[in-house]
Amino acid sequence: MSSDAQTYPSVVSIRNLHKSFGSNHVLRGFHLDVAAGENVAVMGKSGSGKSVLIKCIIGLEPIDEGQLIVLGKDVPKLSVRELDALRADVGFQFQGSALYDSMTVRENLEFPLRRHLEKIKGYRTEDLVKEALENVGLLNAIDLLPSELSGGMKKRIALARTIIMRPKLILYDEPTSGLDPITAREISRLIVDIQKQYQAASVVITHDLACARITGNRLVILADGNNYAEGKYEEVERMTDPVVHSFFT
Amino acid sequence: MLHLLRQFFFTTGQISRFAARYWREVWFPPYEFQELLKQCFLIGNKSMALVGTTGFIMGIVLTLQTRPTLIEFGAQSWMPAMVGIAIVREIGPVLTALICAGKVGSGIGAELASMKVTEQIDSMEVSGTNPFKYLVITRVTATTIMIPVLVIMSDLISLGGSAIVENLKGGVSFTLYFSKVLEFLQFGDLLPSIIKSFFFGFAIGIIGCYKGYTSSRGTEGVGRTANEAVVIASLLVFVLDFIAVLVTDIFYEL
Numbered sequence: 001m002s003s004d005a006q007t008y009p010s011v012v013s014i015r016n017l018h019k020s021f022g023s024n025h026v027l028r029g030f031h032l033d034v035a036a037g038e039n040v041a042v043m044g045k046s047g048s049g050k051s052v053l054i055k056c057i058i059g060l061e062p063i064d065e066g067q068l069i070v071l072g073k074d075v076p077k078l079s080v081r082e083l084d085a086l087r088a089d090v091g092f093q094f095q096g097s098a099l100y101d102s103m104t105v106r107e108n109l110e111f112p113l114r115r116h117l118e119k120i121k122g123y124r125t126e127d128l129v130k131e132a133l134e135n136v137g138l139l140n141a142i143d144l145l146p147s148e149l150s151g152g153m154k155k156r157i158a159l160a161r162t163i164i165m166r167p168k169l170i171l172y173d174e175p176t177s178g179l180d181p182i183t184a185r186e187i188s189r190l191i192v193d194i195q196k197q198y199q200a201a202s203v204v205i206t207h208d209l210a211c212a213r214i215t216g217n218r219l220v221i222l223a224d225g226n227n228y229a230e231g232k233y234e235e236v237e238r239m240t241d242p243v244v245h246s247f248f249t
Numbered sequence: 250m251l252h253l254l255r256q257f258f259f260t261t262g263q264i265s266r267f268a269a270r271y272w273r274e275v276w277f278p279p280y281e282f283q284e285l286l287k288q289c290f291l292i293g294n295k296s297m298a299l300v301g302t303t304g305f306i307m308g309i310v311l312t313l314q315t316r317p318t319l320i321e322f323g324a325q326s327w328m329p330a331m332v333g334i335a336i337v338r339e340i341g342p343v344l345t346a347l348i349c350a351g352k353v354g355s356g357i358g359a360e361l362a363s364m365k366v367t368e369q370i371d372s373m374e375v376s377g378t379n380p381f382k383y384l385v386i387t388r389v390t391a392t393t394i395m396i397p398v399l400v401i402m403s404d405l406i407s408l409g410g411s412a413i414v415e416n417l418k419g420g421v422s423f424t425l426y427f428s429k430v431l432e433f434l435q436f437g438d439l440l441p442s443i444i445k446s447f448f449f450g451f452a453i454g455i456i457g458c459y460k461g462y463t464s465s466r467g468t469e470g471v472g473r474t475a476n477e478a479v480v481i482a483s484l485l486v487f488v489l490d491f492i493a494v495l496v497t498d499i500f501y502e503l
Contacts, residue, residue, distance in 0.1 A: 098368040
């Protein structure tokens with residue numbers, strides 16, 4: 001993590017977060033602080049609650065108990081309108097890219113702008129779309145439909161749609177899943193470049209070691225619904241605990 | 250048996266809540282006019298050929314099937330009245346609604362279920378757009394508006410088909426045929442038919458959207474959703490038609 005990041009207030013502050021689905025207690029007292037400009041990678045086994053965690057952060061899943069503050073807003077207490085306003089500052093990249101099938105790439109990128117025009121006053125929609133596409137290196141795909149894109153291209157377009165609102169926080173749900181190692185590495189580097197360019201903090205949910213190493217200033221291992229281990233990638237990698245070790249072998 | 254009954258009441262309750270949410274939210278902004286127009290175009294334009302073709306065939310078949318019997322009783326001149334009333338009151342609305350339940354209802358169900366499975370609905374929500382307003386209200390409103398339009402079109406084409414048969418088989422001119430139809434058709438035949446078409450449209454839209462919006466079980470659920478949307482919407486069309494006939498009958502007796 002950069003030394004600057006430590007001096008900024010927390011972009012995300014989670015304390016004692018609990019979340020259950022029926023009898024399945026997924027998160028059991030999870031806590032996390034993400035500083036401005038910091039990239040935090042969260043690793044965990046499938047079903048450990050990683051995706052649930054970031055869906056709680058964006059308010060897609062209600063929490064059962066605990067404190068969840070994002071960009072200074074107490075998420076569980078926000079009204080629908082306040083939550084919408086908060087979401088203008090938070091980008092979310094879904095695991096399967098979640099591009100709208102019936103819309104072209106251009107329309108997909110314009111979609112988030114339609115409700116938050118006041119935030120990007122002074123910019124032309126066309127310019128924002130082109131800039132976002134240039135940043136992910138896919139300006140030539142502007143008039144294509146999602147069905148005409150490869151898996152890697154879809155991830156890039158989804159990333160472009162995430163950054164078009166110039167968010168202060170970006171949440172990535174398995175950004176490299178389903179990609180070959182070379183494309184996965186390209187996407188991971190792109191995430192780092194985006195973070196540098198937009199100075200946005202990010203939480204990267206992944207079980208791809210290379211992605212966690214490239215993107216994360218800090219690595220959190222989520223196991224048993226809690227922060228099982230935490231630290232810089234190299235520090236966590238050196239831990240001898242069998243659960244932590246199993247992630248690296 | 251008890252489980253099925255419980256499931257029936259649970260689903261009915263859920264659909265009623267979903268429909269109530271539509272009526273709660275439809276009045277308030279933001280209004281998605283562009284998407285509404287797009288859906289009206291898709292539903293109307295893409296169903297027009299199918300509805301028109303089946304209506305035309307139905308008009309021909311109905312006339313061909315009833316013609317010998319009417320001739321036997323010397324009541325051939327009643328053909329335009331009989332066919333006109335049958336088509337306008339019952340066959341046109343129900344046939345169009347059933348076709349749209351199959352085509353439009355299943356399409357909406359599959360589309361929304363697929364969007365749900367691929368997290369597109371969640372994506373819409375995090376981008377600050379209310380997916381219920383953007384996806385559900387536009388589609389339900391579009392079916393409610395467009396099904397009556399399709400019904401009127403189907404009625405006219407059916408009568409056209411019937412007129413062609415009468416012209417070819419009985420030498421009845423088109424002018425005479427349609428003037429006879431208009432002579433016997435009353436406003437009281439047309440109005441209930443159009444009103445119930447709005448209900449059919451609403452039912453088809455709301456069932457398709459409910460099944461799609463609440464779909465689960467991954468990609469397997471998409472096919473299941475499309476199937477269930479057709480079955481429930483078709484059944485609901487008959488139930489609503491039954492209620493509409495009962496209510497209309499009360500007014501006729503007044």
